[in-house]
Amino acid sequence: MMRNLLSRPGCWVLAVLVVAALPFLVQGPLRIVAISALIYAMLAASWNLTLGFGGIFNFAHVGFFGVGGYTMAVTSVSWQWNPWLSLIAAALTGGIAGALAYLPVVRMRGIYIALITFVFVQLCYYLVLATPGLTGGSNGLSGVPALRIGTLSLAATTGQGYLWLLGASLLALYILLQAVMNSGFGKSLIALRDNENLAVSRGMNRIRQQILAFILSGSIAGVTGALYVSYFRVADVTLFSFGFVTLGLSMIFLGGTGHIWGPMLGALVVTLLDRQLTELGSWRAILIGFGTLVVLIFLPRGIAGVLVAARSSLSRRRTRERTETPNTNNSRGLSPSEKEPEPTTTR
Amino acid sequence: MDPLVSSASTPALLSISNASKIFGGFRAVDNVSLRVDEGEVLGIAGPNGAGKSTLFNLVSGVPFGPDGGSIHFDNQRIDRLPAHAIGRLGLRRTFQAEQLFATLSVRDNVLVSAKYLGSGSRSGADTDEALERVGLTGHSQALASDIPLLAKKKLMIASALVAKPRLLMLDEPAGGLNTDDQAELVSLLRELQGQGLTLIIIEHVLSVLRQLAHRMIILSSGRLLAEGAPDEVLANPLVLEAYLGKAPAA
Numbered sequence: 001m002m003r004n005l006l007s008r009p010g011c012w013v014l015a016v017l018v019v020a021a022l023p024f025l026v027q028g029p030l031r032i033v034a035i036s037a038l039i040y041a042m043l044a045a046s047w048n049l050t051l052g053f054g055g056i057f058n059f060a061h062v063g064f065f066g067v068g069g070y071t072m073a074v075t076s077v078s079w080q081w082n083p084w085l086s087l088i089a090a091a092l093t094g095g096i097a098g099a100l101a102y103l104p105v106v107r108m109r110g111i112y113i114a115l116i117t118f119v120f121v122q123l124c125y126y127l128v129l130a131t132p133g134l135t136g137g138s139n140g141l142s143g144v145p146a147l148r149i150g151t152l153s154l155a156a157t158t159g160q161g162y163l164w165l166l167g168a169s170l171l172a173l174y175i176l177l178q179a180v181m182n183s184g185f186g187k188s189l190i191a192l193r194d195n196e197n198l199a200v201s202r203g204m205n206r207i208r209q210q211i212l213a214f215i216l217s218g219s220i221a222g223v224t225g226a227l228y229v230s231y232f233r234v235a236d237v238t239l240f241s242f243g244f245v246t247l248g249l250s251m252i253f254l255g256g257t258g259h260i261w262g263p264m265l266g267a268l269v270v271t272l273l274d275r276q277l278t279e280l281g282s283w284r285a286i287l288i289g290f291g292t293l294v295v296l297i298f299l300p301r302g303i304a305g306v307l308v309a310a311r312s313s314l315s316r317r318r319t320r321e322r323t324e325t326p327n328t329n330n331s332r333g334l335s336p337s338e339k340e341p342e343p344t345t346t347r
Numbered sequence: 348m349d350p351l352v353s354s355a356s357t358p359a360l361l362s363i364s365n366a367s368k369i370f371g372g373f374r375a376v377d378n379v380s381l382r383v384d385e386g387e388v389l390g391i392a393g394p395n396g397a398g399k400s401t402l403f404n405l406v407s408g409v410p411f412g413p414d415g416g417s418i419h420f421d422n423q424r425i426d427r428l429p430a431h432a433i434g435r436l437g438l439r440r441t442f443q444a445e446q447l448f449a450t451l452s453v454r455d456n457v458l459v460s461a462k463y464l465g466s467g468s469r470s471g472a473d474t475d476e477a478l479e480r481v482g483l484t485g486h487s488q489a490l491a492s493d494i495p496l497l498a499k500k501k502l503m504i505a506s507a508l509v510a511k512p513r514l515l516m517l518d519e520p521a522g523g524l525n526t527d528d529q530a531e532l533v534s535l536l537r538e539l540q541g542q543g544l545t546l547i548i549i550e551h552v553l554s555v556l557r558q559l560a561h562r563m564i565i566l567s568s569g570r571l572l573a574e575g576a577p578d579e580v581l582a583n584p585l586v587l588e589a590y591l592g593k594a595p596a597a
Contacts, residue, residue: 184462187451191459194448201409202506203434203463258450 019167023160031159037271038166039228042173044251044263046220052257053181054213055193057110059245060101060117061221063124066239067097068222073141073235074134083147087226094222097124098214106207118245125240140236144229155231162231169227170264173220177260180216189213246285247274250292256302265303358422360385360514360545361438366405366416366426368398368569375401377569378416383514388536388546390560390577392553394589398569399549400443403516407440408433421513435465439507440516445499449492453483453502456491461509477508481535497528501535514545521552533558553581565589 018025026034047061068090075081075089101120105113128135135141146155147165154161180186188209191199200206229235238244247270255266270288277284299306359382368376376398383389391399405413406420408430418426420438428436448456457474466473478484481501486494491502500520507515520536521529529552536559540546550556556563556577563580565572567589573580580586 184459187448187455187459188463190451191448191456194450195446197409198442198446198448198503198506200430201407201434201440202460203431203465203510204459205429205431205463 098218
């Protein structure tokens, strides 16, 4: 098996150093791009739990993100909660939203799940508009307080604290998802995606496993939405917009669904592209959409898939050169992956 | 009650009473009753569309249970249980084509099955033992989709062998195998049967059933056509007619 990205102590140190150095590496107007990229990376990586590893056409994920965002705004602005407590509440409401979104699709498959879960996002949108007393309606809720540690605001010095918090959160999310996908639960999600009948005959309760995946990914999306609202200080109905759905999907498919870090990488690429193409107005969405289509057609495993395949190929070549021995496989044909195993889908 | 069920003096490990499955107006399984005793190897044969795999589906609940009748396993009625719970009772099946968790490694295929079938082995010892029993230890780190056909067949069996199985239902295990691989598979199944596992085998390769089965049944058009010792059943004129379309000339 391929080792995960943080399997070596050196990688750990490097990852922590990069997070610590983020405010020094990213200065000025680039900070908002970096913060957006980190937030989108968390959104895309948590979405991939159900969409990529679970193989469920779940479009409701943006809804969980919005629910978390509004939880932060309502509880911290209207109810004056401590923003850290609001963050915990966002994890809870995101998880509950995940469970609620899954219930109508329990018996459904494929495109029907996509349609129903997209309706969930639309319901959230109209629910916000229908309850202006709570959510601010079409005006949204502004003046969301920034997260603070003691008297120090994380928004101070153009978001230095947020860069640290989001960098550390993304690292923690990677570790969490790695642990989840290496656990029996994570493998059962892949098993149910790969072969539902076999998985059920091997004791896996599809509904239980999938609802747990929705709750977990919803909870992470809720926290991500709360961090987004906390940084930008406002929650409005655009949190539930179709733009977030297409943006998130572009990131996941461009990065690659088969690896935890694929959507994270996709988020970075799409955010940077999006920023570079700002002057093109509506054309930027068209270009990013077209680019995603091209990737889906020609690189179905995304950038991560290409990188991993290249690494495996290089590694095989090195092994061949080092051993300089002819192929000794038996007539029943051991595949190359048995000599130099391909990475699993969970890394 | 069917004579097959009522005549037994000891309780059957599996008993099926008047099981039926109807798709629209088509009776895929039509009032089938049979029993399987502990330690027995039962062979099931019949022409295509006879209802053999559908019968396995009804027993395992995957992907559907029966419309009528009842199924008992180890004195417990199972036809109303959710499918995932049936596997945990020790009743396991394989599928006609090679059904695997293709993007997981060979070991993970068995490991995840062990976890959800109720294996108490946290260290994976149960998994490693199952892989060893079928001779797949050397492939354990390979991706399941990359291994050869016989290894795929063995992997389906290995994932059913964890967490104390009592009955293993094999759907065309020899399909697509050459004669050498068939011999290896027969040897493996003999070993499993020798270790006390009860087997039900659907197979078109009748030589495999002749070698393994203690008893054999023939299904045709969803009904039980014949039942008895393999040689006796395969010489039955009704069976020959079902396979060949007409009775041989006297």
